[in-house]
Amino acid sequence: MVKLSSKEIVDILKYDTDKAILVEKNPIPATAKFKAEYSVVDFRDKSKAVLTKNAYLLKKFGPAFQQISETIPNFVQCDAAILYDKRILTIYPNGEAGIFDRDGDLFWSGYFKYHDEAVCGLALEGKYFWCICPAENCAIRYSCQNMQIDLRIGGKGAKTFENPTHISVDDGGEIYVCSGGNKVRKISGETFLVSDYLAFDERIFRFYKYEGYSIAVLESGTYLIDNNEK
Numbered sequence: 001m002v003k004l005s006s007k008e009i010v011d012i013l014k015y016d017t018d019k020a021i022l023v024e025k026n027p028i029p030a031t032a033k034f035k036a037e038y039s040v041v042d043f044r045d046k047s048k049a050v051l052t053k054n055a056y057l058l059k060k061f062g063p064a065f066q067q068i069s070e071t072i073p074n075f076v077q078c079d080a081a082i083l084y085d086k087r088i089l090t091i092y093p094n095g096e097a098g099i100f101d102r103d104g105d106l107f108w109s110g111y112f113k114y115h116d117e118a119v120c121g122l123a124l125e126g127k128y129f130w131c132i133c134p135a136e137n138c139a140i141r142y143s144c145q146n147m148q149i150d151l152r153i154g155g156k157g158a159k160t161f162e163n164p165t166h167i168s169v170d171d172g173g174e175i176y177v178c179s180g181g182n183k184v185r186k187i188s189g190e191t192f193l194v195s196d197y198l199a200f201d202e203r204i205f206r207f208y209k210y211e212g213y214s215i216a217v218l219e220s221g222t223y224l225i226d227n228n229e230k
Contacts, residue, residue: 001216001223002046009217010036010076012208013059018043020208020215021056022222023076036076043213046224061088064104071106072098079122081129083144091131093120099147114140114149115156123169125189130175132164139167139177139187153187153194160194161185166217170209178204184216 004022011023024037038051057065057075062082068090069075078090086102095118099108112119117135127144138154139161154160162180169175173189176197184207186197198207198216206217214225 001225003221004041004048004215004224005222006220007037009206009222011060012206012215012217013056014208014210015040015059017211020210021051021059022048023056041215041224043210043224061100061104062086062102064088064100064102067104068100071100071104079120081122081124083124083129084127085144087144089122089129089144091120091122093118095119112142114138114152121164121167123167123175125169125173125175130167130169132161132167132177134163134165137161137163139164139175151192153192165204166206168206168208171211174209176207176209178207 005024008025010025013021015021020041022039022041026035026037028035038053038056039048040051041048057069060080061068078092080090082088088100091097091112095111095113097110097112098106100106114133114136117133119131119133121132123130128141128150129144131140133140136156138152140149141151143150161177164177164179166178175187177185179185181203182200184198186195200218202219204216204218208215212227214227216223216225
C-alpha cells in the first residue's frame, strides 16, 4: 500500500481510468474552519497534482456545476451522481437530498429515510443507485426513475453489514460496503450474494475499487492499493 494522505478526506471522485480526485480537509489555524484542498492522484506513478476547485466541481456536478455549487452549502461534504437522464442527485450524511435538472435548477428537496432512519452514501449503477442505512445495517438500491426502493440487502437484526460507513460501485457493477469497523464486503452485481472482500488491522471509512487499483481511507490515512497485491 502507498500512503496518499494523512489528512481527513472529505470526498473522492473518479477522474479517469488511471486517476482519482482527492479532497483533503486542511484546518485553518486558530479557527474552527477548514479549507478544502483538491488534488489528482495518478495511479501509475503514485503522484499527486493540484487540481482547481472548478475542475473538481465540473467532475462532480457536470456542466451546471456553478449554479449547483451556489445553491447547496458544503458541496464537498455531499455525495453526488449525474443520472442517466442528466439530472443531478445529491445526498448528505444526514439523508438530506436534492435533485437538480440538467440546467442546475433545484426541483426537489427532501430526505431519504428507511424506517425513519437516515439513508446516506451514493453509488451509481446504471439506472439505479445504492445507498446505506447505518442504523438499520443495510444497503439499499433505488431506481433513478422514481427514487423508490428496488432492493434491500441486510437488516437491523442481520450480520450482513454492521454499522456500514460507505458504499461504492466499480466499473464492472460489483458493490463494496465498508462494514463492521475494519471490513470491506462485496455484493455481487449479478447474484447479489454478499462475501468478504478485504479486511484491515484498523477501521476503514471509505473504499473505492478501480480497474487496477483501489483507494482505502483508514484511521491512519488514505492509501492506494495495487489490486494484484491485495
